[in-house]
Amino acid sequence: xxxxxxxxxxxxxxxxxxxxxxxxxxxxxxxxxxxxxxxxxxxxxxxxxxxxxxxxxxxxxxxxxxxxxxxxxxxxxxxxxxxxxxxxxxxxxxxxxxxxxxxxxxxxxxxxxxxxxxxxxxxxxxxxxxxxxxxxxxxxxxxxxxxxxxxxxxxxxxxxxxxxxxxxxxxxxxxxxxxxxxxxxxxxxxxxxxxxxxxxxxxxxxxxxxxxxxxxxxxxxxxxxxxxxxxxxxxxxxxxxxxxxxxxxxxxxxxxxxxxxxxxxxxxxxxxxxxxxxxxxxxxxxxxxxxxxxxxxxxxxxxxxxxxxxxxxxxxxxxxxxxxxxxxxxxxxxxxxxxxxxxxxxxxxxxxxxxxxxxxxxxxxxxxxxxxxxxxxxxxxxxxxxxxxxxxxxxxxxxxxxxxxxxxxxxxxxxxxxxxxxxxxxxxxxxxxxxxxxxxxxxxxxxxxxxxxxxxxxxxxxxxxxxxxxxxxxxxxxxxxxxxxxxxxxxxxxxxxxxxxxxxxxxxxxxxxxxxxxxxxxxxxxxxxxxxxxxxxxxxxxxxxxxxxxxxxxxxxxxxxxxxxxxxxxx
Numbered sequence: 001x002x003x004x005x006x007x008x009x010x011x012x013x014x015x016x017x018x019x020x021x022x023x024x025x026x027x028x029x030x031x032x033x034x035x036x037x038x039x040x041x042x043x044x045x046x047x048x049x050x051x052x053x054x055x056x057x058x059x060x061x062x063x064x065x066x067x068x069x070x071x072x073x074x075x076x077x078x079x080x081x082x083x084x085x086x087x088x089x090x091x092x093x094x095x096x097x098x099x100x101x102x103x104x105x106x107x108x109x110x111x112x113x114x115x116x117x118x119x120x121x122x123x124x125x126x127x128x129x130x131x132x133x134x135x136x137x138x139x140x141x142x143x144x145x146x147x148x149x150x151x152x153x154x155x156x157x158x159x160x161x162x163x164x165x166x167x168x169x170x171x172x173x174x175x176x177x178x179x180x181x182x183x184x185x186x187x188x189x190x191x192x193x194x195x196x197x198x199x200x201x202x203x204x205x206x207x208x209x210x211x212x213x214x215x216x217x218x219x220x221x222x223x224x225x226x227x228x229x230x231x232x233x234x235x236x237x238x239x240x241x242x243x244x245x246x247x248x249x250x251x252x253x254x255x256x257x258x259x260x261x262x263x264x265x266x267x268x269x270x271x272x273x274x275x276x277x278x279x280x281x282x283x284x285x286x287x288x289x290x291x292x293x294x295x296x297x298x299x300x301x302x303x304x305x306x307x308x309x310x311x312x313x314x315x316x317x318x319x320x321x322x323x324x325x326x327x328x329x330x331x332x333x334x335x336x337x338x339x340x341x342x343x344x345x346x347x348x349x350x351x352x353x354x355x356x357x358x359x360x361x362x363x364x365x366x367x368x369x370x371x372x373x374x375x376x377x378x379x380x381x382x383x384x385x386x387x388x389x390x391x392x393x394x395x396x397x398x399x400x401x402x403x404x405x406x407x408x409x410x411x412x413x414x415x416x417x418x419x420x421x422x423x424x425x426x427x428x429x430x431x432x433x434x435x436x437x438x439x440x441x442x443x444x445x446x447x448x449x450x451x452x453x454x455x456x457x458x459x460x461x462x463x464x465x466x467x468x469x470x471x472x473x474x475x476x477x478x479x480x481x482x483x484x485x486x487x488x489x490x491x492x493x494x495x496x497x498x499x500x501x502x503x504x505x506x507x508x509x510x511x512x513x514x515x516x517x518x519x520x521x522x523x524x525x526x527x528x529x530x531x532x533x534x535x536x537x538x539x540x541x542x543x544x545x546x547x548x549x550x551x552x553x554x555x556x557x558x559x560x561x562x563x564x565x566x567x568x569x570x571x
């Protein structure tokens with residue numbers, strides 16, 4: 001998720017424990033929006049917070065957003081769907097608010113700020129708030145007793161068969177007019193369980209995609225305007241005893257009376273459930289069953305020269321025993337120029353001279369390692385960077401293999417995925433390609449295709465599901481411009497979401513052809529019958545997969561879809 005300091009000057013964004021500690025210990029009242037990467041901060045309240053800040057105009061009031069995925073102090077909030085706001089007064093948790101309740105938040109902000117100003121002026125004790133969170137998961141029997149409206153962890157989607165759930169959208173006007181609770185109660189009355197209830201601001205793209213079956217109906221454009229004029233409420237519904245499918249039974253309910261049709265939209269076909277989930281609840285759709293499953297990430301570890309001499313094998317063993325796969329290693333003695341290039345972002349640090357001396361004093365070992373949530377997992381295994389804190393970090397690599405007399409710690413690890421990408425490219429140069437899995441492939445087919453690339457030793461560096469625009473297709477499919485099938489290709493490529501992947505491997509621009517096969521599926525069937533296009537393609541337009549033809553095209557295509565993957569998001 002892109003960091004938003006530039007976009008929202010009002011709210012600083014916290015992604016590390018150090019940033020967290022600094023922010024909550026500042027004098028005054030700090031309002032924290034706790035979020036996770038699959039959901040993001042609560043956008044619906046940004047304008048409200050800005051209005052409060054502008055009205056009060058008080059420098060003692062601060063707003064921040066904090067990423068629970070990477071801040072240890074927020075671990076208990078991971079895997080939760082509902083918005084959560086914490087109120088810290090000079091380092092003490094003094095209040096909290098679960099849910100995007102604007103009036104309650106405004107009351108707590110104004111009241112909390114006045115109380116903190118009084119304490120700062122007159123003295124007194126701050127009362128620490130004891131925050132009790134409901135258990136994250138319950139047995140289904142217990143959940144029914146607790147009430148079906150309880151918001152559950154994202155794991156729910158994978159726990160049920162696809163025919164057993166559907167999506168409903170309470171329209172902006174109904175939400176603004178306070179009809180949400182009434183509608184939800186009616187839905188429950190008809191035997192549907194509300195597995196998840198989440199506010200969502202539909203973009204024009206979202207609205208058009210969700211209403212794709214209505215595009216030729218009268219009033220379609222007016223409906224799109226209505227659906228994007230404010231936040232909606234998205235509901236994930238389940239009915240395990242549905243006679244046909246939850247989608248069809250709920251659609252019949254919505255169409256049964258005019259009041260439903262005026263206030264609620266829903267998934268129109270069982271075949272659209274997964275696409276609508278990806279569109280409206282992408283974090284839910286992509287989360288595996290545990291609700292916390294991390295993606296395999298790659299990162300770089302460097303055993304610096306002094307530690308290399310004394311502990312190289314022991315360090316590599318500990319990394320391996322900690323669940324990392326060491327896929328490649330390189331022993332290298334950096335020159336001064338190479339060391340300065342690699343650590344160019346440290347040139348203004350007071351320890352830069354000592355770092356250069358250490359890194360050029362002998363050979364180092366660079367390790368290409370992978371693991372689920374690999375970047376953060378390795379940072380945790382490494383321990384603190386500061387020498388004066390290493391003694392307290394028992395169990396970490398820097399603690400166990402500390403060189404007491406050395407001015408620089410023993411190992412290097414990337415802080416972010418973007419830094420890991422840059423680090424790995426420095427020691428293990430690879431080529432990147434953009435792969436497009438075209439619309440209408442089933443989830444099973446996509447899984448099989450990605451697995452085929454993995455077996456061919458490609459690494460999935462980035463991945464997203466997105467409906468391409470005609471402008472994007474025009475740039476991605478330049479080689480087809482002017483050909484008889486071009487208009488059909490553009491129509492097909494913009495007809496639904498595609499799966500977009502950045503794959504990396506040595507000589508990727510050449511070796512992908514062995515996996516994918518010729519562009520024409522008929523030719524692929526003859527010359528490469530086990531290739532992906534032979535197995536999943538139909539014709540030149542519907543050939544399942546497109547790949548950037550060479551390194552330069554790949555660079556341009558990747559930047560078009562993903563931006564700069566080597567640039568830190570906060571830079």
